[in-house]
């Protein structure tokens with residue numbers, strides 16, 4: 634979908650983001666949490682727009698000074714497998730690099746093969762398993778992407 638535009642979120646986008654969230658997750662984040670993410674970290678929250686309609690979003694927060702966490706990425710079911718999530722993630726990585734972030738971390742359900750393939754295609758690497766991380770007892774896979782090589786003094 635070459636004509637997809639990726640831009641930072643705006644307050645008026647919330648209704649459509651909630652729709653996409655509900656269509657994408659059985660344990661969807663509530664509207665209030667998505668609004669908080671938009672307010673807390675607007676530069677880490679991007680939307681994909683096609684023909685004036687929001688079709689996907691990605692959200693992240695910078696947790697410590699140089700580490701960001703991916704909170705959520707979702708594309709409306711009608712628009713999947715066209716490279717939209719990849720575009721959103723690639724733009725996010727670019728934004729985070731510009732903000733001097735060294736590493737991006739995420740957790741993903743072990744069964745979410747689509748998301749795991751997406752993250753691997755962007756260079757994320759599996760790091761560890763968090764047993765029974767989700768409420769329904771499923772394990773999480775922790776993945777990370779280094780944006781800069783670790784400095785020699787990092788672990789001193």
Ligand SMILES: CC(C)(COP(=O)(O)OP(=O)(O)OC[C@H]1O[C@@H](n2cnc3c(N)ncnc32)[C@H](O)[C@@H]1OP(=O)(O)O)[C@@H](O)C(=O)NCCC(=O)NCCS
Pocket residue numbers: 657658704705706707708709712713714715716717718719720741745746747748750751752754
């Ligand atoms: C995961 C998700 C965001 C992918 O969105 P998308 O726009 O369809 O993904 P893309 O088209 O950009 O796919 C990029 C790559 O990811 C992988 N991928 C994406 N969907 C896949 C699927 N259903 N099966 C296997 N691989 C998949 C592929 O490697 C794909 O590249 P390819 O199409 O060249 O093979 C989307 O399926 C979704 O919203 N799922 C529900 C929410 C979710 O699970 N989010 C992730 C956890 S926070």
